[in-house]
Amino acid sequence: MESVNFSEVIAQTDIEMELRGWTTDQGREYLKKTYGKRSHFLLTQVELLDFLQYLASQPTPTLDEIIIAKINVEIQWLWWTQKQGWEYIKKIMGSDRVFC
Template structure:
């Protein structure tokens, strides 16, 4: 398995959060609700990858327009 570049994963989560139009507060609320952590920096490697996968699975809010 290829090693994971976590700065790249963080950057990808930034892109997905922007795509979804989430505010900082919305992102924080999701992290607290699902991981009981207030920041991506506090997530484990597995949690960070899970968060990215979740974001990528969400439909584009502008796709219907």
């Protein structure tokens, strides 16, 4: 097997996760379930390439889906429920401007 630059592949997995709107927690859960490891830094070369191939095969979400996912992550960081967060957003933006 040809040698692979781990840092480049890890960077590419980060990009693919970002493009698909995956959070770090979603990536960690997938890695634990699939490989029994918590981080892509702990994967073997074969596992890392397999993970990258899996990510690249997943559909890319729409811009709206990415924005909603990012908002939901921010709401979690505030320790709000989804309902609290979206009610606040609707209040400050006006309910006719919110797309969910």
